[in-house]
Amino acid sequence: MADxxxxxxxxxxxxxxxxxxxxxxARAGLMFVAFAFLAVxxxxxxxxxxxxxxxxxxxxxxxxxxxxDTIAAIKLTLLxxxxxxxxxxxxxxxxxxxxxxxxxxxxxxxTTLIDLPFSVSPVISGLVYVLLFGASSLLGPWLKMHxxxxxxxxPGIVLATVFVTFPFVAxxxxxxMQEQGTGDEEAALSLGANxxxxxxxxxxxxxxxxxxxxxxxxNARAMGEFGAVSVVSGHIRGMTNTMPLxxxxxxxxxxxxxxxxxxSVLAGLALVTLVLKTLLELRYGAEIAATRGH
Amino acid sequence: MEVRVSNVRKEFDxxxxxxxxxxxxxxxxxxxxxxxxxxxxxxxxxLIAGLERPTRGxxxxxxxxxxxxxxQERNVGFVFQHYALFRHMTVADNIGFGLKVRPxxxxxxxxxxxxxxxxxxxxxxxxxxxxxxxxxxxxxxxxRVALARAMAIEPRVLLLDEPFGxxxxxxxxxxxxxxxxxxxxxxxxxIFVTHDQEEALELADRVVVMSQGRIxxxxxxxxxxxxxxxxxxxxxxxESSSLPVKVEDGQVWISDRxxxxxxxxLPDGEATLYFRPHDIELLDECNGCIAGTVAASRRVAGTxxxxxxxxxxRERVEIELPVGxxxxxxxxxxxxxxxxxxxxxxAE
Numbered sequence: 001m002a003d004x005x006x007x008x009x010x011x012x013x014x015x016x017x018x019x020x021x022x023x024x025x026a027r028a029g030l031m032f033v034a035f036a037f038l039a040v041x042x043x044x045x046x047x048x049x050x051x052x053x054x055x056x057x058x059x060x061x062x063x064x065x066x067x068x069d070t071i072a073a074i075k076l077t078l079l080x081x082x083x084x085x086x087x088x089x090x091x092x093x094x095x096x097x098x099x100x101x102x103x104x105x106x107x108x109x110x111t112t113l114i115d116l117p118f119s120v121s122p123v124i125s126g127l128v129y130v131l132l133f134g135a136s137s138l139l140g141p142w143l144k145m146h147x148x149x150x151x152x153x154x155p156g157i158v159l160a161t162v163f164v165t166f167p168f169v170a171x172x173x174x175x176x177m178q179e180q181g182t183g184d185e186e187a188a189l190s191l192g193a194n195x196x197x198x199x200x201x202x203x204x205x206x207x208x209x210x211x212x213x214x215x216x217x218x219n220a221r222a223m224g225e226f227g228a229v230s231v232v233s234g235h236i237r238g239m240t241n242t243m244p245l246x247x248x249x250x251x252x253x254x255x256x257x258x259x260x261x262x263x264s265v266l267a268g269l270a271l272v273t274l275v276l277k278t279l280l281e282l283r284y285g286a287e288i289a290a291t292r293g294h
Numbered sequence: 295m296e297v298r299v300s301n302v303r304k305e306f307d308x309x310x311x312x313x314x315x316x317x318x319x320x321x322x323x324x325x326x327x328x329x330x331x332x333x334x335x336x337x338x339x340x341l342i343a344g345l346e347r348p349t350r351g352x353x354x355x356x357x358x359x360x361x362x363x364x365x366q367e368r369n370v371g372f373v374f375q376h377y378a379l380f381r382h383m384t385v386a387d388n389i390g391f392g393l394k395v396r397p398x399x400x401x402x403x404x405x406x407x408x409x410x411x412x413x414x415x416x417x418x419x420x421x422x423x424x425x426x427x428x429x430x431x432x433x434x435x436x437x438r439v440a441l442a443r444a445m446a447i448e449p450r451v452l453l454l455d456e457p458f459g460x461x462x463x464x465x466x467x468x469x470x471x472x473x474x475x476x477x478x479x480x481x482x483x484x485i486f487v488t489h490d491q492e493e494a495l496e497l498a499d500r501v502v503v504m505s506q507g508r509i510x511x512x513x514x515x516x517x518x519x520x521x522x523x524x525x526x527x528x529x530x531x532x533e534s535s536s537l538p539v540k541v542e543d544g545q546v547w548i549s550d551r552x553x554x555x556x557x558x559x560l561p562d563g564e565a566t567l568y569f570r571p572h573d574i575e576l577l578d579e580c581n582g583c584i585a586g587t588v589a590a591s592r593r594v595a596g597t598x599x600x601x602x603x604x605x606x607x608r609e610r611v612e613i614e615l616p617v618g619x620x621x622x623x624x625x626x627x628x629x630x631x632x633x634x635x636x637x638x639x640x641a642e
Binding site: 183188191192202205 | 345370371378381396
């Protein structure tokens with residue numbers, strides 16, 4: 001029990017702290033709301049995915065995964081991510097560099113353009129490619145003549161994925177690079193470093209954590225993208241089905257175990273990314289704070 | 295290394311930041327570029343460094359035209375106001391960076407770079423901090439490291455952009471003295487930018503006073519302080535008082551009375567009289583003087599500032615008197631500036 005003598009002092013302290021922060025009850029309430037919301041809307045569905053996937057035992061799960069079309073979907077998803085993430089890494093760094101470190105006409109326009117994939121529905125992004133490369137489009141006949149297949153094939157899926165996941169790296173880097181300014185780069189140049197040395201020894205170390213976040217988010221989205229890819233893929237089983245598309249097909253065929261098994265693998269990949277990010281944060285927390293805050 | 299800036303103009307988006315600036319800097323000199331913000335002093339420094347290219351004009355390093363040289367080719371040491379230390383590198387790696395990025399033919403060995411770094415750390419009095427990161431240093435220490443880093447490449451010219459601008463007053467004064475010592479010991483031609491006149495006057499061999507993209511005056515601390523050549527320099531450096539006057543028949547007049555100052559070379563007409571509040575003599579009787587009534591008086595450190603109303607209160611002017619001086623209590627004071635200058639109205 002509380003010491004009666006201390007009580008007035010405590011009350012006083014609490015009174016003083018009222019001005020700057022919430023009451024303990026309000027704090028607990030807010031935390032409860034946050035956790036409850038996360039549990040119901042995020043954690044529970046995730047648990048259900050895994051629960052459903054293993055509902056008929058490990059054997060059924062392995063069987064569902066170890067199926068030709070599923071393996072193909074996993075491979076395709078990984079392939080698409082492996083191609084589009086590095087592309088967006090390069091594009092994102094280039095765009096962020098241009099926007100954060102140079103003054104030029106059309107900068108505001110470029111900044112808006114980078115946000116476009118976020119503001120446009122992914123389905124429309126996919127449709128744009130169909131209109132651009134489809135049989136009845138301007139480019140269609142020319143492509144056909146030269147035997148280039150883009151739609152309903154891997155190139156189309158990669159293009160759609162690159163489009164949708166473009167903003168992640170750039171958006172992560174632009175505020176960071178703007179805040180850091182050009183002082184470090186100018187210092188490196190004045191010390192005799194050339195452009196590449198400056199980027200490699202000065203700029204890259206300064207942005208590496210932001211870059212890593214951007215890449216992780218970009219990767220998660222690249223593997224999980226449904227809408228845009230759905231439009232351009234053509235849903236050819238074992239050929240142009242990525243994991244999210246495959247999940248949908250299996251589910252529509254009332255193959256619940258199969259659908260949830262593939263879904264759990266997809267969720268697992270996302271979780272690995274998250275765990276990786278958390279581990280890096282724990283390991284290099286101090287350094288991240290130093291390079292971001294400073 | 296001599297540096298010669300010849301008729302340089304720099305425009306940013308059509309806006310002239312520097313208009314036709316010329317400046318000769320002698321080898322081994324310590325020069326201050328002094329001016330309010332927007333005067334073009336930092337632009338001039340960056341042009342000399344090669345961080346910007348002039349719109350017109352030429353910059354010589356010795357006899358060599360450096361205008362089209364890149365910043366790497368110019369081999370200058372640049373120190374930034376906010377240090378710009380590489381935060382992921384240790385102090386030793388920061389200092390050694392300029393040597394490490396040299397092409398392999400000219401690159402010293404790792405051991406040599408390390409030796410050079412600790413030598414420079416000795417010079418800037420930070421021995422033993424090789425393994426620290428910039429975040430673990432105080433502001434003053436960071437700026438010392440930045441200077442050591444700039445000197446590591448054996449620069450031809452040392453350029454410092456408001457080097458003490460981000461530090462508190464105590465550390466500023468300390469580093470100021472220390473920079474002077476380093477300069478005297480190493481003999482680098484050094485140019486630094488500042489908006490702090492005390493810093494410029496105390497530290498520099500010569501001060502370049504700038505305003506609105508132009509050089510107003512170049513001279514030693516004594517020259518710019520004692521004989522300012524423009525109303526701007528009068529107003530910007532030190533304390534100054536000014537009064538609207540008239541020039542007629544080679545005499546300076548206030549309203550309808552001559553004040554006993556001769557200005558034989560000036561054209562007749564409206565003008566402004568400038569003088570230092572402390573550079574005056576008090577007069578007992580007034581046959582040719584500035585006379586006014588005491589409107590306010592306040593104590594400033596070792597002296598007393600007296601504000602006088604001149605000509606029936608239309609103008610106010612400040613003079614400085616010794617604290618115990620009886621004139622400070624009098625309601626009517628007559629004085630005459632000892633050192634002064636009159637600038638015709640048009641010149642402003």
